[in-house]
Amino acid sequence: MASVSNIHISQLATTIAINLPPNNNDINFYMTAPTYYSWVGLGFGAQMANSFMLMAYPASDGKHITISPRLASGDREPQFDRSYRVRLDGNSTVDGSYMVVSGTCFNCRSWAGGSLDSNTNNQPMMYALGPSTASGTSRIASNDQGVTLQKHTAYGRYLMSTIQATGYGGTGVLTSIDNQVNTGTQPVNTYGTNSPNGVVIGDHDTLGLAHGIIMGVATLVLAPVDVILGGGRLLASFPLIHAICSLFYLLLLIAGLGTGIKASAEYVATQHFSTAHQVLGFIAFFLGLVLLGLGIALHVGRALSSAGERGIVAVAHKWGIRFLWVLMLIEGGLGLQLAHASLGLMIGYIVFAGASFLAVVFVLACLWCIGGRRSRTRDGVRTAGIVDGGRGVFNTTPRKSVNSRKTSGDSEPVIIPDNRHPRYVEPSNGMGTLNKVLI
Template identity: 30%
Template sequence: MVSFRSTIKALSSVLALAAVSNAQISTFINRSATGYSASFNVPASGNDTFIQLNGPASAGWVGTGIGTGMKGALMFVIYSDGNGGVTASARLGLGEFEPEFEESILYELLEGSGVADGIMTANIRCSNCREWNGGSLDVNSTAQNLLWSVGNNEQIATTDKSATIHQHRLYGFYTLNMVAATGGNDTNPFTSNDSVVSTGSSIAAPRTKADRVLIAHGVIMGVTFVLLFPFGAALIRLLNNRVPNALALHRGVQIFNMILVFIGMIMGVWRSSMTGTQWRSYHQVMGIIIVCLLPLQAVLGQMHHRQFLITGMRSTWSYAHIWFGRIVIILGIVNGGIGLGPELANASRGWVITYLVVVAIMAALYALFYLLKERSREVRRQKSIPLKEVM
């Protein structure tokens, strides 16, 4: 007669076997990048790791990485092979630079990989992804740190695993429960109907050196073009007839602002060199042009001042200085808005709205100030009161 204890033991063994036979998958679904998801499965035995990566084909490439940051992370990047399939490239992160293809990582694409309905899918079996030079995958972690990234819509169609990829348009960090991802012995868990799926969570991205430089660049340029340059332009009108050295103050403030802009430009170029994204956008090219126009604006101001000392009234140089300065400021403000876009700073909606509101307020104040000063000029002209030099 079979004992009750034996029956329970046998039943437990069957249930355990059934649990092992079903692949356990942990999945991260990205809400900010439509179509992006990454899934992991750790088989119950052996050293393989299964990874599924999905992402929009329109992005050009998508990737996921194992690690807390780019440096030392093991990444898988996928892009179209040009024939309806995908190329999967295993890469090691070097820091805030393009990751390099790593030949020592052994992996293969499995059934179900390809491009369909605008979504790239790669089902990957990797035989040595649990430890590499610079990092490791902790299969016993309930919150394994991982990275995600989405390309900048630059189309790639090649089977070359070391193909050049440019800076991501979107990126972030997430965690997966690798304990919940452990189980099953399928040769391809992503095509199994018996897989059990659990979900991961997004986590806040730690700020890198490049991020801090980018923030400093944006703050310096935004404050200077939106606030300080207009203030410097209005300063001589505000202080004219009130202090004897209004022109010197105007000149000093604007020179200081120019120095700030040059510092901001250097930080922007520095950040681009960190990420290998020099001359990749209109914002960068337009920014350099705007900065180069500033010395010309200073020359126009000096010519205006010389002519005014001779004639005591505005000249062609005066209007050139005034309107050229306004155009440069407007271009700088517009370029700042471009820089906040998803392909560069990828600023949040709140920051974009804040920038636009501040710009609108400053534009309204400057317009009101200009109208009041012009009205004052007209009144003084009618009374034939001599005008001092104004901008």
């Protein structure tokens, strides 16, 4: 009888088998899984924390396989450990719609935090499959053994007989097994009602998904509205709407920051918060807090009057809102790239974000033109009022005919008929033109 312990998970079309050579600490392994999944992994232990894993995915040429020995700490992404030596044999390849992984892990029966019991019929084991391209995740094709892997979409546990797996045979025995025959045990139901057959299918990175949805709504829905309402003239007309929109905007930023921090802690590439997406995210959040403070100062100080609209605080608030939105548009693209989103999703985001940006620019330009025309009209009216006692110099409306009045000292005003025109004549007393009198 072959010294093999294997399991076939029909729901996932996946087969896993091992062989334990006697008198050493090596492990011969064999895995096949559909290329529908981005990666396949075999874990030694009852839970992810402190377990040892072998994770495989297509190499950069799309034909060969990259194998990565990793150690898991808590519920975080297992981290590549170069102290373990793994060799793949010639059977390892991407064969049509399947990944075939066959090889030997040398001195891998013990690791920091655990070990493999070589004399039991109930050795706890785990398996997992990475998210598929159908879920919006781009296919992994890398030679990097430390590449970031997205959270599994299917996983399960089973018990393996290491007694049955111990013996000579090597990887050749493993690759000749019948995928439909299990010499090990079936997946065990350790997840309650979530795994009636011992398999969990449809598991997703819920934190990352929540973060993406929250920030998508904030960036592509609320932010454009906030930018338009904060443009000055509309702000003076609808201050309450702008305040409510800004409040929801800030709440979404807080929720996005919280889910982003929590999700970042699960992955090796993001747990140090040093990626461009994370750094810009923190900058955007604190800029949002500053803009909130400026907005409150504007309202409390009644600076949104005609004079306040041109104040430095109002200008900083208005342009700060616009800069924050542009920063968040860039943030969205960096986030999709960090999440290994599919090319179609990336293109869709770029098109939608670009269209939103152009639409907002167009609306702001229209508001500026309308406001400038009204301002020029008001300025023309004011200028006309200064000249000619408040009557426009180009005002051709005739004055109403009124009777003139003339007073002399404290005497009663004398009415001069409208058809009488004053004229000057020389007096007969010879006083000259200096003594002109009005008759």
